[in-house]
Amino acid sequence: MDPLYKPQGVEARWQQTWEEEGLYEADPDAPGETFVVMHPPPNISGSLTIGHCLQLSLEDTLVRWHRMRGFNTLFQPGYDHAGISTWAAIGRTLAQEGRSQRDLGREGFDTYVQEWLERYGGTIMSQFRLLGASLDYRRARFTMDEGYYRAVMRWFVHLYERGWIYRANRIVNWCPRDLTALSDLEVEHEDADDTLSYVRYPLSDGSGHVTIATVRPATILADVAVAVHPDDQRYRRLVGKEVVVPFVERRVPVIADERVEMEFGTGALKITPGHDPTDFEIGRDHGLPELAVIGADGVMNDAAGELAGLSQQEAGRRVLDWASERGLLEKREHYRHSVGHCVRCHSRVEPLIVPQWWVAMKELAAPAVAAVKEGRVRFTPDRFARVYLDWMENVRDWCISRQIWWGHRIPVWYCPDGHVTVAETEPQACAECGSSELRQDEDVLDTWFSSALYPFATLGWPDQTPELARFYPGNVLATARDIIFLWVARMIFSGLELIGAEPFHDAVIHSYLQNPEGKRMSRTLGTGIDPEEALEPYGADATRYGLLKMTTGQDPRFSWGTIEEGRKLANKLWNASRLLLLAGGVEPDARPSSIEERWILARIDATRAQFEADLAAFDFAHAVQRLYHLTFDDFCDWYLESIKPRLEEEDVRATAFAALERLLKLLHPVMPHVTEEIWTNLPARETRLIVAPWPEPETWEGELETMESAQTAARIYRRSGVRIKLTGDSARIFEAVVRPGDDGHGDVEAERARVQKEIERAERMLANEKFVANAAPEAVDAEREKLAQYLAERDALG
RNA sequence: GGGCGAGUAGCUCAAGCGUGGAGAGCGCUUGUCUUACAAACAAGAGGUUGCUGGUUCGAGUCCAGCCUCGCCCA
Incomplete structure (x- = not known):
């Protein structure tokens, strides 16, 4: 064994061994309570980030812990076709060659994406x-593999038959670059600097004008009304009159609607149902026409008349010039507001009225709300339950159709007479007229429509497989908070609707790593950390430890310090094991005969209990920190040092190996490779550590204060050179660990003065009647205890 | 505009219910090749816990207000 632990080689060997020996495999026929974690399938649009590794580390820690505890454990892998994300990523690649997705044609694109899929799918699994x-790599699933596709079709038809899927011509978020609709969740809002133009709309009866404020003057061409708040005294007399829209000189009504913000601009709002979501709602309620002057490509369309073909900016300029020439442009001012952008390609989203497929959410949402309110699904940290509920209780209908070529085709066919046939597989004839001339809907489904089925489609649903019966529902879903709505919520309502049970009981919302500058990590911006930068030099164990240490519930900046700490821990374990093995292997057996031996066994057991509590609460940072201190401070610095003089005794080594075994077991879920490697080197191995039983609670009695007095004496001697009086075991342990070079040479008076100050502090507190009367009894007792200790210390100083 | 979170040592982060002396790792200074580990061990320096008030015997922690940063929703 090399004095320096080198993970390179060791880790790859164990990864291969565990997998070849089938130790990762889940068996639906195996006994035991199940523990199931569905790892969120990464997008095939790229390789993994260090953030993915954090998530994987915490999941694998839970999985390995449960496996050792005897649970029948399934850890499910897979990857996601990631509709628009992949579409946009491929678009970026093609753009470098001067091509676009549409240039390839639908079939050409399919071929292209297959290559992409094989490349990234393989990378992700490795x-x-x-x-x-x-x-369980044998079970890897892809969201567009054959069985999964069938599940998605069943889900669509199910919702259609329930009457919850419908096609409607409504305003949607339209990406003018990718030429597709987006759901509300695929739009991100960013502040943008704009100009707010105040434009006068003359009253048609010549009695004055109404001034409106707009940031998009080009849309004036599609105005169909001006709206004011019904309580707005300034405009009350105008409601019911007509105004003339500038440029197009169309007469439109002044209406009253409570959705108008009186404080914004002038309090009068131009209504453009074709190009604004709020206006669309108001327009529908008032029966207003829906004009469109902007096309799918974001430029002015034929309805814009002489402005057709112009950009919105140029068209807006022309409209304002027109108004200015006629004295209708009141003023222009700078205005900062948030504007929707496509989350994938970052184009400014265009609200357009386009026919799309929708899912009615009301009835699906109700049971999903109840599942969280009743605690059947818990969020950690629990504040995210509120976030989830706020969204779910106000959820709007879900636009599920996308005008791209990558995804599950919508299972709807049309015949020449316009009849609609909805079926899981391609029908032979129109369900209504029997026509065999069927044309399938061109659109594909939102990627999250299929991801929603992940917890059971991966288990074989819609077939009633043994896996589905055994491994659904699962236990823990770990994810970052950005997909609580996109994915977590949708898995919950789809699971409840289709299987009748929530897909997991704990939704763990983990840290979102920031880069060292405190900014969001982004692969496209090159501000991320490549996992290989950590895995190659430090190894997987150190990386896992470091990432778990960063999993605090906050959003910490990525730092190498914690990974370095993990590397030190692996090296420490390695050398502690070397010490014992070099002294001579002997079968592990806990038969402690001294204070320090009982003490370390008790310390290990106490840490086991705390570690279990930490993991149960998903507090990974504290969990790994405990293991670090147990290893360095208790096991190495005190226990091993104190038994060194007796290492030739077989009993001492048997106990030491038994203690090391327990330590390795506690560390295995976090640092599987180095612990398995050491485990293999221990005498009398029969099993792999990965499947060795988790330590049972045990009780080791002993006068543990003997250890404490040796530790106190060590602190004083190391600090000041002063030796305090010790007898018996404490003296022996002190000598073994500290190895004092003399009988004491320090300034005894200075030490006595220091202890005296502590005594006075404690006495002062205990003399405070209010403290003794009001403080918790435990706090007062603790203070008395300290005082007693300091008094004893003073006596020992002689 | 509404909501959530954060601000603690030079850096990255801790500090269950207010538990009574604010800790760890890294970095820095000093010492030490001691039966494994010098990539180690030991000791040390380093803090007005963002600001202002309040509650309390006692506040990093609770309350009110303010400042800065990040995120989510509209």
């Missing part, structure tokens, strides 16, 4: 393995 993630 990256999972490099981290030591104990996923």
Whole structure:
């Protein structure tokens, strides 16, 4: 064994061994309570980030812990076709060659995407393995593989038959670059600097004008009304009159609607149902026409008349010039507001009225709200339950159709007579007229429509498989908070609707790593950390430890310090094991005969209990920190040092190996490779550590204060050179660990003065009647205890 | 505009219910090749816990207000 632990080689060997020996495999026929984690399938639009590794580390820690505890454990791998994300990523690649997706044609695109899929799908699985993630790789699923496709079709038809899927011509978020509709969740809002123009709309009866404020003057061409708040005294007399829209000189009514914000601009709002979501709602309620002057490509369309073909900016300029020449442009001012952008390609989203497929959410949402309110699904940290509920209780209908070529085709066919046939597989004839001339809907489904089925489609649903019966519902879903609505919510309502049970009981919303500058990590901006930068030099164990240490519930900046700490821990374990093995292997057996031996066994057991509590609460940062201190401070610095003089005794080594075994077991879920490697080197191995039983609670009695007095004496001697009086075991342990070079040479008076100050502090507190009367009794007792200790210390100083 | 979170040592972060002396790792200074580990061990310096008030015997922690940063929703 080399004095320096080198993870390179060791880790790959164990990853291969575990997998070849079938130790990652889940068996529906195996006994035991199940523990199921569905790893969120990464997008095939790229390789893994360090953030994915954090998520995988915490999941694998839970999975390995449960496996050792005897649970029948399934850790499910897969990857996601990631509709628009992949579409946009491929678009970026093609653009470098001067081509676009549409240039390839639908079939050409399919061929192209297959290559992409094989490349990234393979990369993702190998990256999972490099981290030591104990996923059942045989079961890897893809959201567009054959069985999964069938599940998605069943889901669509199910919702259609329930009457919850409908096609409607409504305003949607339209990406003018990708030429597709987006859901509300695929739009991100960013502040933008704009100009707010105040334009006068003359009253048709010549009695004056109404001034409106707009940031999009080009849309004036599609105005169909001016709206004011019904309580607005300034405009009350105008409601019911007509105004003349500038440029197009169309007469439109002044209406009253409560959705108008009186404080914004002049309090009068131009209504453009074709190009604004709020206006669309108001327009529908008032029966207003829906004009469109902007096309799908974002430029002015034929309805814009002489402005057709112009950009919105140029058209807006022309409209304002027109108004200015006629004295209708009151003023222009700078205005900063948030504007929707496509979350994938970052184009400014265009609200357009386009026919799309929708899912009615009301009835699906109700049970999903109840599941969280009744605690059947818990969020960690629990504040995210509120976030989830706020969204779910106000959820709007879900636009599920996308005008791209990558995804599940919408299972709807049309015949020449316009009849609609909805079926899971391609029908032979129109369900209504029997026509065989069927044309399938061109659109594909929102990628999250299929991801929603992940917890059971991966298990074979809609077939009633043994896996589905055994491994649904699962237990823990770990994810970052950005997909609580996109995915977590949708898995919950789809699971409840289709299977009748929530898909998991714990939704763990973990840290979102920031880059060292405190900014969001982004692969496209090159501000991310490549997992290989950590895995190659430090190894998977150190990386896992470091990432778990960063999993605090906050959004910490990525730092190498914690990974370095993990590397030190692996090296420390390695050398502690070397010490014992070099002294001579002997079968592990806990038969402690001294204070320090009982003490370390008790310390390990106490840490086991705390570690279990930490993991149960998904507090990974504290969990790994405990292991670090147990290893460094208790096991190495005190226990091993104190038994060194007796290492030739077989009993001492048997106990030491037994203690090391327990330590390795506690560390295995976090650092699987180095612990398995050491485990293999221990005498009398029969099993792999990965499936070794988790330590049972145990009680080790002993006068543990003997250890404490040795530790106190060590602190004083190391600090000041002063030796305090010790007898018996404490003296022996002190000598073994500290190895004092003399009988004491320090300034005894200075030490006595220091202890005296502590005594006075404690006495002062206990003399405070209010403290003794009001403080918790435990706090007062603790203070008395400290005082007693300091008094004893003073006596020992002689 | 509404909501959530954060601000603690030079850096990255801790500090269950207010538990009574604010800790860890890294970095820095000093010492030490000691039966494994010098990539180690030991000791040390380093803090007005963002600001202002309040509650309390006692506040990093609770309350009110303010400042800065990040995120989500509209």
